[in-house]
Amino acid sequence: MWAKLAIRLFFRELRRGELTVICAAIALAVMTVLTLSSVTDRIGQAILQKSNAFIAADRALASNHALPENYQEQAQNMGLKTARLTFFDTMLFANERMQLAAIKAASQAYPLKGELLIKRDFDAPEQAAKGGPEPGSVWLNESVMYSLDLAVGDSVELGAASFVVSAILSEEPDAPFNIFSGSRRVLLNEADIEKTQVIQPGSRVFYRQLYAGESDKVEAFYQLLKPQLAENQRWYGVKDRQSPISNSLERSERFLLLAGLLGIILAAVAIAVSAKRYCERQYDPVAMMKTLGGARSQIRNIYLLHLALVCGFSLALGLAAGYGLQYAAGNYMAANMDVQLPPASMRPWLSAVFIGVVCAVMFSIKPLLDLFDIPPLRVLRRNLGDRLLVSKIHLALSAFTVFALMWLFSGKIMITLILFLSSAALVLVLFILSKLIFGGGRKLGLSPGNSWSLAIASIQKRANANAVQLISFALAIKLLLFLIVLKNDMINDWQSQLPADAPNAFLVNITEEEKQPVSDYLADKDIEVSRFYPTIRGRVNAINGEPVAREVSLEDNEKKDEEARSGVGRELNLTWVSEMPSHNTLSGGQWFSEQSRGEVSVEQSMAERLDIKLGDSVSFLIGAQSFEAKVTSFREVNWSTLKPNFFMILSPDVLADFPATYIAAARIDEGESKAFTQLLRQYPTITAIDVDNFVDQIRSTIEQVSLAIGFVLAIVVVCGALVLISQVQASLGERMQEVVILRTLGARGQLIRHATLYEFLLLGLVAGVVAALISDIALFIVQRTLFELPGKLHPDIWLIGPLSGALFVAVLGYTMIARTLNKNTSGLLRKIM
Structure with a gap:
């Protein structure tokens, strides 16, 4: 009822x-x-x-040691696409010249996401490539071509083998956005690694496996893979990569x-x-x-x-x-x-x-x-x-x-x-x-x-x-x-962070003698350029006299000093300037004055990581030489900007006697590309990093x-x-x-x-x-x-x-x-x- x-x-x-x-x-x-x-x-x-193109896959597995092939076999059985990458540095030789280059050896399936763009000549239009170079050939980026005075069709020696330059490498979807490294890039077919005889016991080599497919299948594969992963293997996606897009x-x-x-x-x-x-x-x-x-x-x-x-x-x-x-x-x-x-x-x-x-x-x-x-x-x-x-x-x-x-x-x-x-x-x-x-x-x-x-x-x-x-x-x-x-x-x-006139190219490895001529050339061609930052590689060695832990190599059976203070684990790019960069904000202390001597400004997150306080003394090691600097300020750095950023900035007096190279950011408009190319041909030791496409993607x-x-x-x-x-x-x-x-x-x-x-x-x-x-x-x-x-x-x-x-x-x-x-x-x- x-x-x-x-x-x-x-x-x-x-x-x-x-x-x-x-x-x-x-x-x-x-x-x-x-x-x-x-x-x-x-x-x-x-x-x-769409953003996964920045790592050329949906997920990647990276390690400093060779990765088991059965990982990829398991992924393929689950319906995923896979590819392999091997990274190492070596010397290239051509036309009685030599050049240190970053080699990327890729399997034929690379890239799983995004596009490889190449040019068949310096003035030819870019075109999408289906896979990497064929065995017996390599693709070089323009910086390497200029340095070795090469043209498409020439031969170049890489280790114990000789290869034909079949194209100019214009763009890689997963190229690292790092203005201090990865500028001299070479793409090689992984089938040719063995005949180069470059990789030997003790060689510094990095390995990466790429995976792509439906998100549920990728997640299921990760759950299967997770118990098998070693401590030196890292599974990551585009959001885990430190970049503006993430x-x-x-x-x-x-x-x-x-x-x-x-x-x-x-x-x-x-x-x-x-x-x-x-x-x-x-x-x-x-x-x-x-x-x-x-x-x-x-x-x-x-x-x-x-x-x-x-x-x-x-x-x-x-x-x-x-x-x-x-x-x-x-x-x-x-x-x-x-x-x-x-x-x-x-x-x-x-x-x-x-x-x-x-x-x-x-x-x-x-x-x-x-x-x-x-x-x-x-x-x-x-x-x-x-x-x-x-x-x-x-x-x-x-x-x-x-x-x-x-x-x-x-x-x-x-x-x-x-x-x-x-x-x-x-x-x-x-x-x-x-x-x-x-x-x-x-x-x-x-x-x-x-x-x-x-x-x-x-x-x-x-x-x-x-x-x-x-x-x-x-x-x-x-x-x-x-x-x-x-x-x-x-x-x-x-x-x-990305205004219409944002820099779209970086000039790296400029010597002291080249600095003024390069600056004058760019000014004469009306090419906008930022300040020139001096850079040198150095390691944080101690804080207040207490040694910091350094990165260890398990391969060489090194042991970590458990009693040492937490450190960075790698060399940093150091610079020295009298005026604070415009994209930095002072979060503590005082910036350098004209009377400053032996001072350093530390990025805020780095200071927290190393437990550094204002007034602490930081010891640096460059080569065999060491020096100390007093922490007088902390900075908040916007890492999303496409500008040079530094963890440590020293007062100008500290590194005055150290040899350094310079970097600068430039804005290259469409009509200025030929003038910019001419500059690189005139100074082949200067490395240019083109981030225009990267900026467009962001x-x-x-x-x-x-x-x-x-x-x-x-x-x-x-x-x-x-x-x-x-x-x-x-x-x-x-x-x-x-x-x-x-x-x-x-x-x-x-x-x-x-x-x-x-x-x-x-x-x-x-x-x-x-x-x-x-x-x-x-x-x-x-x-x-x-x-x-x-x-x-x-x-x-x-x-x-x-x-x-x-x-x-x-x-x-x-x-x-x-x-x-x-x-x-x-x-x-x-x-x-």
Whole structure:
């Protein structure tokens, strides 16, 4: 019997529109989570797949020792593509000249991702190569060609073998972005390694195996491989590689995660408000059932089944809407990102259903319990049960639910705490503020018949309801401001790292004698060039007289000194300048003065790694010579910029007697390439590193990330608008009653319209002020802790927040109420009866 009543109640209220608010709220939650999760999942996979070209594979396995071949056999059996790389340095000989070069010996399947670009002559266009060079031939980059005075078709000696130069190596997808190494590059077929006889016992050789395939197969292979990996073998992806692109990917992932969390908050607010409002609307029907003899258990069963039907219907509606939206979004993003978005995993669907059910149950359980306690006498005394309108238990349960869902969704406690606590602070501030405003309004003494007086009276009359509305409005505005400003700061930071005139080439190995002629030549050709940095390789040997640990070789049976202080483990590129580089920021101490002698500035993370304090003495070793310098400052370095960066910068006096070479960054425009080529031919010992294509790839990836972020932001904005709509809809019935009473008392339509508009303006203005303040504080914390951005305040949003909040809430609220205001009194009476 009760089951039939529950089903009849569901369909009747569905037809009458009574379920519109709560169904829309639950469907909104499901749609938001599904859309955001699916879109961010698909976009993240697409960006990662395209960025994998930077390592020429989806994953790579690297080691200083030969890797077992059975690893690749296992991967191939699991449906993965594989390739091998071997790296070593050796001398090249040609035309009675010699040149030290970095050799990369590749299997024929290389590269698995990205493209190899070659040229058949210096002036020939670039073309994509299918695989590497054939056995018996090599590809050299332009620097090596110039150094050895070679042309395509000439022969070059590499170890004990002679090879034909069959092409000029123009671009490698996984070329290391390191301006201090890898500049003289040679690509060799791995079948020719043995005949070169270069690799001997004790030779310094690096090995890499590349893997590519479907992400689940790659992950399954890694799980199989993981127990077999030795300590000297490293499994990594593009995000594990220290580069500007990996930093951009990590930031974009954090932002998309933030967007998903904010979507959950907005959807949860919509469900909490609508569930509470819907249960309040059932107080009278429940009272009627009890007067007609309905038992409490029967009423409980009816409404629990009713809730299950509402939840199931809303879930289906939300899943259908979310699927359609993410499908349309995927097609749009794929067209604009010029990449096929992979299908989303099942996780977004499971997350959407789970979050929808949890929100519907947790936000409805306390209002339902209150509903079951409604006394039968409410049919006579309509105020009975009003004391249940505000429940501390309901608020606490809702807050716990939101926090738990955010934590489960993100898996990151820090980001969850920042967003949750900032939202809780906003709620607390607004609760106190609403009490002051709504209580103080009675003392304003505004004249009767005035629109402002009527607006404030309306706010006072619905003090509790307006406090809830105010909090909901402010939460939506705060989250939108937070996301918009963070998105702009991220993109501005990326663009500042890669401006239109960013350097796209580096000149390395410039001698003291060549420095001035090279500078004059570049100036004469109007080629922009940065300052020339002197460089020399050196090792940190001791700190305050305490020796530091050095890198050990297991192959040579060396043992690590366990008692030695933690060290760098490798030589560093040292420089000395009197002025701090523009892309460095002083984080402690004082920069060098003209009187500085024997001082060093240390990069902040390196100082933390070595546990260096201001005033410490650092001992350096260059060759057989050692010297000391006093730490007088720490620097924060933006490693994402395409500029020379250094861990250690010494005062000019320290290395004045050491021979050094110079490096410089240059901007080579399209019409200046021939002049630049002529410079390299004139000075063949200078190495040029072309990063123009690398810069283009980074810009392309950043544009794709920006597009993805913009789309996700649009979804969150829509969700915020729907939250506001659900809030206004919750008060429509009460507003209809007010309009009827005011018209009966003779109030003009214009007076009522203006009062309604002013009411929403005041609510939006107060919500915007508090939202701007809280969001700016949260932004400051998030930028510094999660995005490695310079934390700063944004005074502009203190103006934009209140103005946009007032305008947005006023326009949206008034538009929704306009239909009610335009109805005649008899029509409104029929509507509310």
